[in-house]
Amino acid sequence: MDKMAHKYTQILVAIDGSNGAEVALKRAIESVKHNQGVKLDILRVLDLNSLEYGGAGIALDGERIYKIEQxxxxxxxxxKERLLKNNEIDSDKINVHLRFGNPKVVILDFQKEYQNDLIIVGSTGKNFIERLVVGSVASYIIRNADCDVLMARTNFQKKE
Known part of the structure; x- marks a missing residue:
């Protein structure tokens, strides 16, 4: 990324624990390490309507939501501490954020609010049927973002 024609200064990467998100985060960290003046926003969006938290009709009360948030x-x-330590990055270069809501909406709203000029997304972890039913957050971001979007692929291997 350090040879891009455009100089990005404020990168956004959303993480969800998937392999794709991990790859996107690694690409974002490399960009911060190798380009002066680049800052990184790491965003985690919790969708309480998803099966991961509620599902099967299980209602979440305030105490459970608070524990999930904490x-x-x-x-x-x-x-953040681990990334700063392992990559020798100054603490002002990385900010972490937690939001609640639909990831598709929250990520785009966040990008506008924080004026990120690049979003790095990981390739989807969903299978074909899941993408048909609920759609991929990554594909939605690529189609609707107001800034450049880089798709970090899990199977990409750099050729020397």
């Missing part, structure tokens, strides 16, 4: 905030802070 666990994710702790995760993000530890992730």
């Amino acid at each position: 666990a994710n905030e702790d995760y993000l802070l530890k992730l």
